[in-house]
Amino acid sequence: MSAASTSTAPTSSPTSSEALPTAEQHGIKEHSDGRFGFVPVQTRSARFKSFDVADFPAVTGREAVWKLSPVAKFTDLTGGVLDGSAYDIDATPHADVDVSWVDRTDARIGTAGAPEERAAANAWSSFETALAITVGGEEAKEITLTRANLGSAPRAAHTIIEARPFSQAVVILQNTGDARLSENIEIIVGESANLTVVTVQEWNADAVQLANHFATIGRDARLKHVVVSLGGGIVRVNPSVHLAGQGSDTELFGLYFADAGQHLEQQVYVNHDAPNSRSRVTYKGALQGAGARTVWIGDVLIGRSAPGTDSYEQNRNLVLTEGTRADSIPNLEIETGDILGAGHASATGRFDDEQLFYLQSRGIGEIEARRLVVRGFLSEIVQHIGSKPLEERLQGAIEDELRGTEGN
Structure with a gap:
């Protein structure tokens, strides 16, 4: 594995408004020629948002949110x-968990976030009823919701997951079968609630899923969000977390294993908008087979209103064969120097020869040694899920994926 790069936040801030740089000092103003009135977006939070698909132009693939995606393969989801x-x-x-369908007038819809791209807006404009999962009760509980065989026709979906104040739960979203799906999931974590949301993508080989998760976290509340992407032809799951309440906390984990011709993508955004908030982002992936492609983009914004922030994000990719591609782009924006810490890291590489040599020197064959290294690399994420039955099943699924590495 290659060495990780890190970034550390400044430890001091300007003492007066006069010390702050102006837009003109950095050239962030309208140009006198070209596209009049156009000022480039300078911060992640300033992206255009709308619930109406008509407010977004047609997707070309040159947009920042689409430039690493195979947009020609899902035009029916972005505009159809x-x-x-x-x-x-x-x-x-x-x-203590209510699962029901609600109509578009439900007061919770639109409170966790808004679409920033056309596929999400198309789903928002198209859904007729939303699936609402409402969690109550202070005792820990686990619930699994399974969707299977949504079909090959283009579909929109909307889901609300609400953890009421002081509640505790693990909510597992299991996806299998066929799908051509664009969806939005809103996650609302009430004061002092402790919620884990796990989404598992084990679609059939030709399935396409474009998912946006919007989460808002209240005072002293905690959200653990886990994305596991193993199956599907194109799977794009983009979580966006708003740390809105003082003392709010989030941990975002991701595990993905891309095979030949598979495109697995995740664009993660953490917005620290309240004092003394904390975030940890850890995504790990493996790639094998010609044309296997993964994309990870991590954005963290520490706003002026978030002193005492503690944040770190990292992405690790393990390349198992030739002909694969892993894009890993961490970004960190800091608008206040009054923080506990902030940083990011990214690394993509092949097997560690020293690890393989160590195992082989103790009588373990090369193929088994490789499998042990990959299993240990990915198991870190699995162990954070918090559901023993699901963890055991995913370990078996990883074993199935690893059988394809033999002989490579």
């Missing part, structure tokens, strides 16, 4: 007509 009707789900029952 989508089926927004309800679909079949299978949910494990629990007395």
Whole structure:
């Protein structure tokens, strides 16, 4: 593995408004020629947002949010007509968890975030009813919702996950079968609630999923968000977390394993907008086979209103064969110097020869040694999920993926 690069926040801030740089000092103003009135977006939070698909131009692939995506393969999801009707789900029952369909007038819809790109806006404009998962009760609980075989026609979906104040739960979203899906998931974490949301993508080989998760976290509340992408032809899951309450905390984990011809993408955004908030982002992936492609973009914004922030993000990719590509782009914006710490790291590389040599010197064959290295690399993420049955099943799924590395 290559060495990780890190970035550390400044430790002091200007003492007066006069010390702050102006837009003109950095050339951030309208140009006198070209596109009159155009000023480039200078911060992640300033991106254009709208709930209406008509407010977004057609996707060309040159946009910042689409430039690393195979946009020609899902034009039906970014601009076509989508089926927004309800679909079949299978949910494990629990007395303190309500799972029901609600209409578009539900007061919670639109409170966690808004679309920043056309596919999300198309889904928002198209869904007819939303799936609402409402968690209550202070005792820890676990619920699994399974979607299978949504079909090959373009579809929109909208989901609300609300953890009421002081509640605790693990919510697992299991996805299998066929799909051509654009969806938005809103996650609302109330004061002092502790919520884990795990989304597992084990779609069929030709499935396409474009998902945007919007989360808002209240005072002294905690969200653990885990993305596991193993199946599907094109899977793009973009979590956006707003640390809105003082003392709010989030941990975002991701695990992905891309095979030949598979495109797995995740664009992560953490917005520190309250004092004494904390975030940790850790995504790990493996790639094998010709044309396997992964994309990870991590944006962290520490706003002026977030003194005492503690933040770190990292992405690691393990390349198992030739002909793969992993894009890893960490970004960190800091608007206040009054923080505990902030940094980021990114690394992409092949097997560590020293690790392989160590294992082989103790009588372990090369193929098994390689499998042990990859298993240990990815197991760190699995162990953070907090559901033993799911963790065991995912370890088996990783073993199935690793059988394809033999002989490479």
